[in-house]
Amino acid sequence: MNVSSREINISVSYFILLGFPSSPEMQLLYFGLFSVTYALTLMGNGAIACAVRWDRRLHTPMYILLGNFSLLEICYVTTTVPNMLVNFLSTSKSISFVNCFAQFYFFFSFGCDEGFYLCIMAFDRYLAICRPLHYPRIMTKQLYTGLVIFGWSCGFILYLIPVFLIAQLSFCGPNTINHFMCDPVPLMTLSCSEDNITQRIYSTFNVIFITGTFLFVLCSYALVILSVIRMPSAASKRKAFSTCASHLAVVILFFGSVMVMYVSPGSEHPAEVQKMVTLFYSVITPLCNPLIYSLRNKDMKAALKKVFWSETIVHKT
Known part of the structure; x- marks a missing residue:
């Protein structure tokens, strides 16, 4: 019995990612559209990371966390989009068994790290606004360095x-995934071994992680908003609300789409809906984050102008 199970498990050596089936002309259009989106995502998040690295005024815990979050976004989007772009131009659209699970692992590991980073950034804003006098003593270099390492590795x-x-799980065919990436939901539906325990463990893991981190962020910002309301200065209120609004926008974009996909039962979502929701949190959200953070923050806008201005001078000389 064990031998036959192993033979079945290795019978599928590759998968076919259907992606977005359409005519060759539409595939080229998709390739151009997502190439531009990917390039803008890299430029936007890279610019924020460079601004934090080069501008000493941004060497504070909030901006250091933001710079690392931007680098994380680059890694996150790079796990899926380049392979998706290749498949737009490919006729086979195949991905090996090992590469499929490697993409699955890295994509969701970086996504998990994003959830932790949003929690860390919410905790930082809670300390800065609700405990301003104790903030320098609590948020030491050792603490935020540890938080950065924790956010990347957990x-x-x-x-x-x-x-x-x-x-x-055993994969004995078919090997066609109706998705543009190796998502675990369609992967498990392809398995020819009925392992309800694995599905329950995976679903429980998602529910605990997503709802837990989301509630932590919401509670942190609820305390922040209550503290901001009590501030006597109107200018301080505006600055605090501006910072929190940008963070909350990112939280809602990320957690909203992820909860629709993984907290509610996957069987309720048709394949096309799954692809569109995944596209939103894996491609659109990383593109929007630099705009949200930079356009609502005067210090970040000044640092970005400085970065682009210095690059312009270098190119001209």
């Missing part, structure tokens, strides 16, 4: 378990 540790469990 997702990679936690997501080893779901990826390992799903990789142990």
Whole structure:
């Protein structure tokens, strides 16, 4: 019995990612559209990371966390979009078994890290606004350095378990995934072994992580908003609300789409809906984040102008 199970498990050596089936002309249009989107995402998030790195005025915990979050966005979007662009020009649209699960692991690990980073950034704003006198003593260099390391590494540790469990399922055909990436929901539907325990563990993991981090962020900003309302200065209120509004916009964009996809039962969503929702939080959100953070922050806008101005001078000379 064990031998036959192993033979079945290795019978599928690659998967076919259907992506967005359409005519060759539409595939070229999609390629151009997503190429521009990917380039703008890299430029926007890269500019924020460079501004934080080069402008000493932004060497504070809030901006250091923001710079790392932007780098995380670059890694996050790079796990799926380049392969999607290749498939737009490919006729086979195949991805090996190993590469499929590698994409699954890295995409969701970076996504998990994003959730933790949003929690860390909410915690930082809570301390800065609700405990301003104690903030320098609490948010030391050692603490925010530890938080940065935690934010980058925790997702990679936690997501080893779901990826390992799903990789142990038997895949004996068909091998066509009606998606543009190796998403675990359509992957598990292709499995020819009925392992309800793995599905329950994966669903429970998603519900606990997504709802837990989302509630932490909401509670943090609820306390921040209450503290802002009590501020006597109108200027201080505007500045605090502006910062929190940008953070909350990112939180709503990210968690809103992720909760629709993974907290509610996946069987209720048709394949096309799954693809559109995944496209929103995996491609559109990383594109919007630099605009949200930079356009609502005077210090960031000044730093970005400085970065682009210095690059312009370098190119002219």
